[in-house]
Amino acid sequence: MARNYPLKKYRNIGIIAHIDAGKTTVSERILFYTGISHKIGEVHEGAAIMDWMEQERERGITITSAATTCLWTPIREIMRASSDEEKIKAREQFEHRINIIDTPGHVDFTVEVERSLRVLDGGVTVFDGVAGVEPQSETVWHQADKYAVPRICFINKMDRMGANFQKSFDSIIERLTPNAIPVQLPIGAEEHFSGVVDLLTQQAFAFAGEHGETLNPIAIPADMVADVAAQRAHLIERIVEQDEVLMEKYLGGTEPSLEELRAVLRAATIANALVPVFCGSALKNKGVQLMLDGVIDYLPSPLDITDSKPIKGTDPATGVDIIRQPDDAEPLTAMAFKVATDPFVGNLTYFRVYSGVIKKGSYVLNATKDIQERIGRIVRMHANHREDVDEMFAGDLGAIVGLKNTTTGDTLCDPAQPIILEKITFPEPVISLRIEPKTKNDQEKLGLALKRLADEDPTFRVTGNADTGETIIWGMGELHLEILVDRMKREFNVEANVGRPQVSYKETITKEGEAEGKYIRQSGGRGQYGHVRIRLKSLERGKGFVFVNQIKGGVIPQEFISAVEKGIKEALTKGVIAGYLLTDLEVILYDGSYHEVDSSEAAFKIAASMALQDGARASGPVLLEPIMKVQVIAPQEYLGDVTGDVSSKRGRIEELSDRSTMKVIDAMVPLSEMFGYATKLRSMTQGRGSFTMEFNHYEEVPKNIELQIVEGKK
Numbered sequence: 001m002a003r004n005y006p007l008k009k010y011r012n013i014g015i016i017a018h019i020d021a022g023k024t025t026v027s028e029r030i031l032f033y034t035g036i037s038h039k040i041g042e043v044h045e046g047a048a049i050m051d052w053m054e055q056e057r058e059r060g061i062t063i064t065s066a067a068t069t070c071l072w073t074p075i076r077e078i079m080r081a082s083s084d085e086e087k088i089k090a091r092e093q094f095e096h097r098i099n100i101i102d103t104p105g106h107v108d109f110t111v112e113v114e115r116s117l118r119v120l121d122g123g124v125t126v127f128d129g130v131a132g133v134e135p136q137s138e139t140v141w142h143q144a145d146k147y148a149v150p151r152i153c154f155i156n157k158m159d160r161m162g163a164n165f166q167k168s169f170d171s172i173i174e175r176l177t178p179n180a181i182p183v184q185l186p187i188g189a190e191e192h193f194s195g196v197v198d199l200l201t202q203q204a205f206a207f208a209g210e211h212g213e214t215l216n217p218i219a220i221p222a223d224m225v226a227d228v229a230a231q232r233a234h235l236i237e238r239i240v241e242q243d244e245v246l247m248e249k250y251l252g253g254t255e256p257s258l259e260e261l262r263a264v265l266r267a268a269t270i271a272n273a274l275v276p277v278f279c280g281s282a283l284k285n286k287g288v289q290l291m292l293d294g295v296i297d298y299l300p301s302p303l304d305i306t307d308s309k310p311i312k313g314t315d316p317a318t319g320v321d322i323i324r325q326p327d328d329a330e331p332l333t334a335m336a337f338k339v340a341t342d343p344f345v346g347n348l349t350y351f352r353v354y355s356g357v358i359k360k361g362s363y364v365l366n367a368t369k370d371i372q373e374r375i376g377r378i379v380r381m382h383a384n385h386r387e388d389v390d391e392m393f394a395g396d397l398g399a400i401v402g403l404k405n406t407t408t409g410d411t412l413c414d415p416a417q418p419i420i421l422e423k424i425t426f427p428e429p430v431i432s433l434r435i436e437p438k439t440k441n442d443q444e445k446l447g448l449a450l451k452r453l454a455d456e457d458p459t460f461r462v463t464g465n466a467d468t469g470e471t472i473i474w475g476m477g478e479l480h481l482e483i484l485v486d487r488m489k490r491e492f493n494v495e496a497n498v499g500r501p502q503v504s505y506k507e508t509i510t511k512e513g514e515a516e517g518k519y520i521r522q523s524g525g526r527g528q529y530g531h532v533r534i535r536l537k538s539l540e541r542g543k544g545f546v547f548v549n550q551i552k553g554g555v556i557p558q559e560f561i562s563a564v565e566k567g568i569k570e571a572l573t574k575g576v577i578a579g580y581l582l583t584d585l586e587v588i589l590y591d592g593s594y595h596e597v598d599s600s601e602a603a604f605k606i607a608a609s610m611a612l613q614d615g616a617r618a619s620g621p622v623l624l625e626p627i628m629k630v631q632v633i634a635p636q637e638y639l640g641d642v643t644g645d646v647s648s649k650r651g652r653i654e655e656l657s658d659r660s661t662m663k664v665i666d667a668m669v670p671l672s673e674m675f676g677y678a679t680k681l682r683s684m685t686q687g688r689g690s691f692t693m694e695f696n697h698y699e700e701v702p703k704n705i706e707l708q709i710v711e712g713k714k
């Protein structure tokens with residue numbers, strides 16, 4: 001079977017926005033209009049569409065899957081067709097596959113946002129037409145910048161009271177990028193928002209039809225003629241600046257053709273040199289279809305980004321770099337980017353194929369884990385159904401049902417051509433809490449629930465404390481754990497007592513030290529003999545643990561050396577100050593001895609772990625705490641209170657800046673001081689302040705605070 005749509009007719013996009021800007025509504029409308037568009041030309045067209053829409057409405061289309069597919073033929077091509085036959089022809093010629101990758105809007109889930117950005121090629125950034133750019137829009141925008149995701153903007157909610165296209169656009173220019181440029185102007189605003197003018201074609205449309213699906217061509221309203229001309233001239237200048245040939249033509253007095261302008265604007269958008277801006281009201285069914293034309297016109301297909309974002313990986317055996325092309329003829333290279341549980345089919349592993357073809361019934365290599373997985377069933381997720389397919393091609397996104405050992409970020413590939421794609425990196429969880437099932441029955445359910453949640457979310461971890469039998473869960477922030485605990489109750493019916501969130505402290509050493517560990521028992525039969533000498537050196541922050549073997553002349557035989565390393569690793573999990581993980585140190589095994597008969601792996605493990613504890617005590621141990629990068633945005637009049645409060649939290653203010661009428665405070669603050677900050681900031685600023693925070697680094701805890709932590713007062 002061959003592919004239905006050539007790669008150049010693929011758009012893998014995300015709808016990028018913070019909570020409340022209208023991401024869900026925009027996504028739903030996209031699925032709605034693409035659904036209608038794809039039905040065009042079927043028997044009894046009109047009636048069929050109406051029926052379909054009714055059914056959809058009853059079902060309530062929602063976008064819940066990590067990657068949903070839909071098909072779109074640019075509305076202008078459909079409008080140009082004057083009969084059903086012509087519409088079908090237009091569809092055959094111009095229909096594109098759009099895969100929509102879900103991006104979470106909450107900034108607490110930075111990692112979720114980042115992993116979805118990893119698999120998409122372009123984005124539609126949605127703004128609230130009243131508020132314009134909000135603090136959290138900036139966070140999601142900068143995340144997309146990090147992956148150089150080409151974007152178009154959609155200024156939504158143009159129907160709301162106070163909606164203002166120009167003001168929202170200005171806030172994009174001022175706070176996000178000077179490269180933004182309107183390609184449309186709204187006709188009217190608030191309750192009078194009734195259409196748009198396309199600046200390139202100078203066509204005006206009024207929205208009509210029960211669901212805004214009809215675009216009626218109208219004359220440009222008289223009071224807009226001058227503005228349209230000026231904005232259009234500006235747009236054309238910005239486009240021709242991007243291309244020498246067009247520039248020459250333009251300076252020579254000829255206006256480039258529409259096709260030329262679109263082509264250059266497309267290239268500039270893909271290169272992040274320009275960002276086309278659209279507008280509409282998703283809720284009132286206005287402007288979404290033209291924005292979808294923009295997705296086709298300006299956002300990249302997988303073929304367009306091979307230079308800026310090549311498919312790069314390494315050969316797991318040799319470490320040699322490998323580049324693959326987005327081509328079905330290349331060896332299979334795919335990435336699992338989300339694991340989810342579906343109530344009907346069970347475990348779903350979402351993946352993107354970067355090159356080659358993945359086939360049902362075949363075996364693929366999970367190169368990250370070095371295991372083979374059988375592809376039992378492949379599904380393509382549509383708005384309202386799952387489609388079973390036999391194969392998927394380069395550029396496709398879908399889900400595999402029932403994979404057991406593949407987790408988020410793993411590379412799936414042709415077993416004969418192993419490759420590991422650049423991994424999505426996940427920050428370490430910095431907050432933990434204790435969780436205790438209420439009954440025996442809950443205990444069993446808890447285990448299952450935690451496993452499922454951890455499979456889905458790589459930033460969520462579960463550890464057990466063997467001594468106390470407690471279960472501890474770890475996450476990225478208070479809210480992250482709160483949501484997970486809530487899901488445990490709602491989705492898995494687990495009743496549990498939950499402790500207070502705790503900061504994940506660590507321990508390290510500050511100077512060089514030495515220690516000896518001996519575990520020697522000689523009582524009756526076979527004895528025990530393990531003996532090691534080690535040296536500890538502190539390492540730079542974030543380096544973790546390094547083991548160096550300097551044993552010479554076989555004073556400890558090779559077979560016991562890995563037992564020594566194991567013993568040390570175990571001892572590292574229980575630091576000497578307050579039992580936290582010991583990190584950022586090098587342990588050198590330089591001497592020791594053994595006994596022909598009595599030595600065993602177990603004896604060396606114990607000797608090593610004793611040596612490590614003594615060594616750590618002798619090397620100036622200190623406690624480390626996570627420091628968060630915090631950004632607070634508040635009106636000027638609260639600046640004093642906010643900065644005073646940050647200082648009282650042992651915070652360091654790094655920068656104070658202005659953002660239109662607001663003050664922006666960038667600071668580094670210990671996580672332990674940030675509990676409950678959302679409530680505090682709200683009351684301090686009468687609800688007008690907002691903040692974001694993310695983990696930055698670990699730092700030594702001041703001695704007086706360390707004492708409080710050790711004594712359990714903090």
Ligand code: GDP
Nearest residue numbers: 018019020021022023024025157160281282283
């Ligand atoms: P999300 O949190 O970004 O997914 O946003 P939603 O799509 O859930 O929208 C948030 C709120 O804004 C909801 O109450 C929507 O009904 C409303 N909303 C979304 N789009 C529009 C719009 O175009 N106009 C108006 N007036 N409200 C909208």
